[in-house]
Amino acid sequence: PTTRSFQSELCSLFGYPVAENPTQVMIEAAFRDLGLDWRYLTIEVQPNHLENAVRGFRAMGFRGGNCTLPHKVAVIPFLDELTPAARDIGAVNCIMAHENRLIGENTDGKGFLQSVQAIDTPTDKRVTLLGAGGAARAIAVELLRARVGHLTLVNRSVERGQALAEHLNRLFPNRVTLESWNGDYPIPADCQWLINSTSIGLFPNVSERVPVVRDSFRPDLLVCDVIPNPPMTAFLTEATAAGCRTLDGLGMLVNQGVIGIKCWTGRDANPEVMRAALERVFSE
Numbered sequence: 001p002t003t004r005s006f007q008s009e010l011c012s013l014f015g016y017p018v019a020e021n022p023t024q025v026m027i028e029a030a031f032r033d034l035g036l037d038w039r040y041l042t043i044e045v046q047p048n049h050l051e052n053a054v055r056g057f058r059a060m061g062f063r064g065g066n067c068t069l070p071h072k073v074a075v076i077p078f079l080d081e082l083t084p085a086a087r088d089i090g091a092v093n094c095i096m097a098h099e100n101r102l103i104g105e106n107t108d109g110k111g112f113l114q115s116v117q118a119i120d121t122p123t124d125k126r127v128t129l130l131g132a133g134g135a136a137r138a139i140a141v142e143l144l145r146a147r148v149g150h151l152t153l154v155n156r157s158v159e160r161g162q163a164l165a166e167h168l169n170r171l172f173p174n175r176v177t178l179e180s181w182n183g184d185y186p187i188p189a190d191c192q193w194l195i196n197s198t199s200i201g202l203f204p205n206v207s208e209r210v211p212v213v214r215d216s217f218r219p220d221l222l223v224c225d226v227i228p229n230p231p232m233t234a235f236l237t238e239a240t241a242a243g244c245r246t247l248d249g250l251g252m253l254v255n256q257g258v259i260g261i262k263c264w265t266g267r268d269a270n271p272e273v274m275r276a277a278l279e280r281v282f283s284e
C-alpha cells in the first residue's frame with residue numbers, strides 16, 4: 001500500500017504563441033528546489049478560447065499562473081478581482097487562485113523594481129524610461145508607487161507616449177513628462193536611471209541599437225534593460241563601456257517568477273536557481 005499522492009498541484013502560462021517562452025524552465029527549477037510536487041504548464045490558448053481556458057483553469061483547480069501576449073488585457077473580464085497594481089497598469093500577467101476566486105496581478109513592474117532595489121533606492125530618483133508599451137506601463141506605475149522623483153517618458157510614437165503620460169499623470173499628478181524621440185536621444189544631464197523598455201535588442205535582432213547619443217552616457221548613471229534574451233544587449237554593452245552600472249532584463253524575469261511563486265505557494269523561491277536555469281536555456 002502507498003499513501004503517496006499522485007496529484008500534482010498545477011500552474012500554467014497562457015499565451016499565443018507561447019512555445020518559445022522559457023518561463024516554465026525557471027519556475028519548475030524553483031519548484032524542484034523547494035521540494036514541491038507542483039507543475040507549471042506552457043499552454044497555447046487562442047484568443048477566441050481564452051474565456052473557456054479560464055473556466056478550465058477554475059474547473060481543474062489550477063493554483064495560479066501567468067498570462068502573456070495577447071491575453072494580458074483580454075483576461076481581465078474573466079477574473080473576479082484585480083490587485084491595485086494590476087488596476088493601475090490595466091493589464092494582468094499573473095493570476096492567483098484564492099478561496100475559489102481568481103485574482104489578477106501584474107508582476108512585470110514589480111519584478112523590475114525588485115531587481116533595481118537590489119542595487120539602488122528609487123526614492124526621489126530622476127528616471128528616463130525609453131518606450132511606452134506594456135512593459136513601460138508596468139515599470140512606470142511601480143516606480144511611481146515606489147516614489148521615484150520624476151519620470152521622463154521617451155517614445156518613438158508620439159500618440160502612444162502621450163496616452164501613457166496622460167494616464168500616469170492622472171494617477172500620479174505632475175510627476176511625468178514626455179519627450180519626443182527623433183534620432184539619437186541625448187541622455188539628460190540630471191537623469192540618474194536610464195531604462196530601455198522598448199523591444200529593441202531582443203533575439204534575433206541582437207545588433208539593433210537603442211538610439212541614444214553615445215557620448216551622453218555618464219559613469220554615475222544606472223542603465224537598465226528589460227530584454228531577457230540575450231541578457232547582455234548592445235545597449236548595456238555601450239553603457240558598460242562608458243563606465244555605467246548596469247542591470248539586465250533577466251533579473252526582472254527571475255524576480256517576476258519569485259513573486260509569482262510566493263503568490264501561488266506562499267514559499268520564497270531561490271532566484272539564483274531560477275536564473276541559472278534560464279541561463280542554461282539561453283546558452284543552448
Ligand code: NDP
Pocket residue numbers: 108111130131132133134135136155156157158160161197198199200202226227228249250252253254256
Ligand atoms: P510593446 O509592443 O507593448 O511595446 C514596444 C515598445 O518598444 C514601444 O514603446 C515601441 O515604440 C518601442 N519600440 C520598438 N521598436 C522600436 C524602435 N526600433 N525604435 C524605437 N522604439 C521602438 O512591448 P512590451 O512593452 O510588452 O515589451 C517590450 C520588451 O520588454 C519586449 O522585448 C519584452 O521581451 C520585454 N519584457 C521583458 C520582461 C522581463 O521580465 N524581462 C517582461 C515584459 C516584457 P512605438 O510605440 O513607437 O511602437
